[in-house]
Amino acid sequence: MKNALKVRVLVRPKRGILDPQGEAVKRALPALGFSGVGAVHIGRLIELEVESADEVEGMCRRLLANPTTEEYEWEVVS
Amino acid sequence: MRIGVTVFPGSNCDRDALHAVERAGATPVELWHAEAELKAVDAVVVPGGFSYGDYLRPGAIARFAKVxxxxxxxxxxxxxxxxxxxxxxxxxxxxxxxxxxxxxxxxRFVSRRVRTRIEKTDTPWTALYGEGETITLPVAHNEGNYYADEGTIRELEEEGRVVLRYLENPNGSANDIAGICNEARNVVGLMPHPERVSDPALGSEEGLRVFRSVLAAAGAKV
Incomplete structure (x- = not known):
């Protein structure tokens, strides 16, 4: 693809939604001797190469994130 | 009556569902994901499994399949x-x-039988059960923890749209919700697997009435 834009989409559980993966990792870290971990939240990083950023918002809304449980942000990185 | 069962790449309960449909007395019809065609069926079952490998989110890719x-x-x-x-x-x-x-x-992935209660019988998929009847159904899932915002949960409860409830909650589901229906009550989603207990060879037939119900509901209309 010519002149591709690199877009980075970050998807994560909405605030207040239970994040059992984050909780499990939060419990695992002290077990390995890492102390002082207050919170862990786990999301998903999606990297896209697109011709234009015009449709990225629609991609996020319709497929990449589930607006019921997740929030997302995206940026053009290069 | 013809009952369709959708088949996506990664579906793995489609055969069980087709078998349950047949045992219930209907004609089972496979509905291939890549065909935008319902083959004149009178009801549709979207079966369990791992459509598209559960990539992104379970169901997120299957939702855009042609069917x-x-x-x-x-x-x-x-x-x-x-x-x-x-x-x-x-x-x-x-x-x-x-x-x-x-x-x-x-x-954890939970795979076991759980006791559930039929909350509503005014859907085409639960018509032959008794309201409040307790049945034991298998669950087998990693993402079964039902969530909706407070307003939606309240609406579901007030409108009697919680169809099935866990008596022993295996996954943290809000209000012990195991199954719900839409406002018009024709669309039902269940986390447990009635098709896996629809043949005496599987040790129980407690789920078979789900499939018989839809026949009865259709019969009543004709």
Whole structure:
């Protein structure tokens, strides 16, 4: 693809939604001797190469994130 | 009566569902994901499994398969649709039902039989059960923890749209919700698997009435 834009989409559980993966990792870290971990939240990083950023918002809304449980942000990185 | 069962790459309860449909006395019809065609069926089951490998989110990719176009129209026109497990996840992603299914709170895949209570019998998929009847159904899922915002949960409860409830909650699901229906009550999503207990060879037939119900409901209309 010519002149591709690199877009980075970050998807994560909405605030207040239970994040059992984050909780499990939060419990695992002290077990390995890492102390002082207050919170862990786990999301998903999606990297896209697109011709234009015009449709990225629609991609996020319709497929990449589930607006019921997740929030997302995206940026053009290069 | 013809009952269709959708088949996506990664569906793994489609054969069980087709078998349950046949045992219930209906004609089972496979509906291939890549064909935008419902083959004149009178009801549709979206079966369990791991459609598209559960990539992105369970059901998120299957929701855009070709077969889903006519299926959504069928559902919106009042046609009986049942989603089981991954099928429930597909119907949520397609916005035919409200809410979402999150990772189990225990962070483990849960595969066992659980006691559940039939809460509502005024859907085409539960018509032959008794209200308040307790049945034991298998669950087998990693994302079965039903979630919706407070307003939606209240609405579901007030409108009597919680169809099935866990008596022993295996996944952290809000209000012990195991199954819900849409406003028109023709679309039902269940996390447990009635098709896996629809043959005495499997040790129980407690789920068979789900499939018999849809025949009875159709018969009543004719």
């Amino acid at each position: 889903m176009g006519p299926l959504e129209e069928f559902a919106k026109g009042g046609g009986p649709v049942l989603g089981v497990c991954n099928g429930f996840q597909v119907l949520l992603e397609a916005h035919l039902l409200p809410g979402a299914l999150l990772r189990n709170t225990g962070m």
